[in-house]
Amino acid sequence: MSYYHHLIKSSAGYGALTTAWITATGETDTTIISALNTLETDLTTYGLTSKMKALYPMVGGTAAKHKFNFMDARDLDAAYRLTFFGGGTHSLTGYQPNGVNAYANTFFNPTTAGLGQNSAYYGAYSRTQSVSNSPFFGARNAADTIEVAIFPNYSTNQLFSALNGAESYTLPYTNTNSRGLFSVNRVISTAKQDWVNGVKIQTLTGAQRGATTVGNINEYITMGALNWAGTRYYFSNRELALVFISDGLTDTQAANLYTATQAFQTTLSRQV
16 A cells, blocks of 8 residues: 555545545435445455555446546556546446447556556456457567457457556457456466466466566557557447456465455446
């Protein structure tokens, strides 16, 4: 937890992260606040708070509330606060880009933020079923050799992902659904894991395409589109109800994070 959060005194029994988010957004809805406070408690219980670099809960129903990083609720690029572009829709169920020109810049560059090349975990909770050649989030370097992205349901009903390895067209996993919590995990240089709803669905290793890192991505991660060396491509229309970036997680931690996320969504009556 950052020094910033040590300066915040909790109020009404809420944790420091929840209190900071209330201060930043002016939120008064007790269901939302309770859900956030339980999420904060779960992150602590499961030993995940120190792992999380950014977590966007997409609650409150407006861009002004959706933009804040729950782990550091300052209205600054340095706190990885979102800036939205294009015609996305903000509602109580999340942020839905329009599939044409909408996206959000996280201002999170893994290289400059200190997220490890061989220890990273990215995930998104989607409420939309959509067969589309677009990712939940992503970034790719100009040379087309390093990428971070999850394409949940490509046009051929396949899941592709990348995490500091070759671009997305790794060995695919047959997947016909794009709703729920999708994540990609790396804890060593020679293996990459794909997770869906708390279940590890595949691990690519060694010489399998995309399994081994070739460098740390040095671009901002964007939501709702792929940031390809500063230009956005492959716009998505999937509604996002939570997005996170963290250090690499153990299998137990990854499963626990799904449990916490699903409980959070259930409290808000927007689970899938």
